[in-house]
Amino acid sequence: MTALAGCTTTAAPQAADASPKPAASQAPKPSTAESEAEAGLPSGYVDVGHGTSVPAGSPEGCETPAYIHITGMSAEVTGKVVDQGARDFASGTVGLDDEGTIVSYTVAPGDVPTVVGERLCIYNGIMLATLNHTRDIHPDQVLRLNPDPAVTWVPYYNPNEAGEGFQQIPYQEAIEAMGRAADAGNVDTMRGIWNDTLRAMFTDPAVIDQIQKALDSGDPAVLGQMFS
Structure with a gap:
């Protein structure tokens, strides 16, 4: 109802309804298929975040x-x-935090990234090496499985702003050296690699500033995620 200009409209009081009310019934919980349809997902697909199914x-x-x-x-x-259990080409050891969550995986000889991914329910396990700043995984390597998205992650293959003709091999060798130093907790070595080699390979001032601040603070956990 819409009131006329300059007038006040008062709703008439209603008598209380003393009759018993029927019990409220809950709507049936949607099935998985219905939830997926409501989310705009194709049938038989699940959302894994960031617009990916x-x-x-x-x-x-x-x-x-x-x-x-x-x-x-x-x-x-x-x-x-x-962890769905050790198998051929994925016989390494998982690492747990205090709450029992899988946070790392130690590579065994013969392990293959895609099979490690299958064991650990990681759909794109082929990306495990890239996630951990290496071209491929190798025995005794400890793979990080719980990166903090709020912490800067330095690209492995080349800086995002790299142009045509960028020399990837020297860059990747420097990133891997930074990773080894990070794993050893040797921040001074990391600073030396950065100043002598790696810094000149970046051109974006914002990125350079991010990395420089992390090296200045010297936090091993942050530097480990950034480079190893």
């Missing part, structure tokens, strides 16, 4: 597959990393 139950046996997202200067693993 993957086939449900893939890798095999994984209800909520994990997914490695690498975008610009950020890295994140969404979904749930679950």
Whole structure:
């Protein structure tokens, strides 16, 4: 109802209804298929974050597959990393935090990234090496599986702003050297590599400033995620 200009409209009081009210009934919980349809997902797919969807139950046996997202200067693993058990080409050891969450994986001889991903319910396990700043995984390497998306992640193959003709090999060698120094807790070595080699390979002042501030603070956890 709309009141006329300059007039006040008062609703007439209604008598209390003393009759018993029927019990409220809850709407049926939507099925998984209905939830997926409402989310705009194709049938049989699940959302893994950042606008990405993957086939449900893939890798095999994984209800909520994990997914490695690498975008610009950020890295994140969404979904749930679950250990489905050692197998051929994925016989390494998982590392747990105090709450029992899988946060790392130590590579065994013969391990293959895609199979490690299948074991750990990571849909794109082929990205494990890139996530950990290496071209491929190697025995005794400790793979980080829980990067903090709020912490800068330095690209492995080349800076995002690299132009045509950029020399990738020297850059990757410097990144791997930074990673080894980070794992050893040797911040002074990292600062030396940065000043002598790596800094000149970046051209974006904002990126240079991010990395410089992290090296100045010397936080091993932050530097480890950035480079190893």
